[in-house]
Amino acid sequence: MQKKVREEAKRKFIEFLEKKDFRITNQRRIIIDTVFSTDKHFTAEQLLDWAREKDKSVSRATVYRTLPLLTESKLVHEMDFGKPYKFYDPNYSDSPNHNHLICEDCEKIVEFDSDKIEKIENEIGHKLGFTVKSQNLQLSASCDVLKSKGACDKKTCD
């Protein structure tokens, strides 16, 4: 289950912390290793669980205090699908031109390229007199395949 840490991203984040004179603490190291050893999208709570599997000393507060640093560094992307909690994408920096689609029922998240949309979005922003800072295309859908199987919830669909 334990995947190899993506050293590139990890290194960039540590550089980011050093540049800000932030300390590389044990807890931060564990959280970083956790984030950059998965390709899955996750919530704050999931990250906490995963990190605690490695070291029980990691607290919820530290996870919540580290997430803004990760997003600020642009190495992790924050996404809001209208659910009461946010999702985080640990591979956004590798391919920033993608968007996400979430299944209404099982919350499975699928990535897709969207150069076309990206361009249109910037055009629109410009026409309206805005500088677009972040784009987030929120598609809610239901899985066709799973729907045909008759079930598609968090338990059956993972």
Added chain:
Amino acid sequence: MQKKVREEAKRKFIEFLEKKDFRITNQRRIIIDTVFSTDKHFTAEQLLDWAREKDKSVSRATVYRTLPLLTESKLVHEMDFGKPYKFYDPNYSDSPNHNHLICEDCEKIVEFDSDKIEKIENEIGHKLGFTVKSQNLQLSASCDVLKSKGACDKKTCD
């Protein structure tokens, strides 16, 4: 300040309630009148304030219980811009092919047409094996004009 109620939408919503055997109470009437006499996007709290200006007896609970009915009827559209609260659009049914752009600083919301994007979105959903249920394009941006004025916050920008 008090705009004319958009009778068309109001009538449709009352029909919606009747079809479901829901009652047309005084509080609901006030909330409906409030929603359909503005073109502005609003939050639950704003709606409560506006409704209370008409009748102090309207409670927060009733507003929160009425909003899902309004969105279910498709006469009001719920939007999530990554803020901790949701926004509602009371003219969505008039022109369902538009999306929104929000200013990061002052939270001003601007609408724009997006037939092109709409099509691409459906294509994408289909390719991936999903039936797209709702689309929400979330553009965060900053106002160019106001930025040049040096300020753009909730107070100065309304």
Added chain:
DNA sequence: ATAACTGCAAACTGTTTGCAAGCGA
């Protein structure tokens, strides 16, 4: 040494809900 960082638990914010009273059909 000392300032940043941590865990804990309490606080906060937006939203939901149980309940007894109120009111529309």
Added chain:
DNA sequence: TCGCTTGCAAACAGTTTGCAGTTAT
């Protein structure tokens, strides 16, 4: 009348924060 609806306040969920103790530099 009957049961849907209401206001109230308490409960909730996710997130943030104050504080006293800990730790990286």
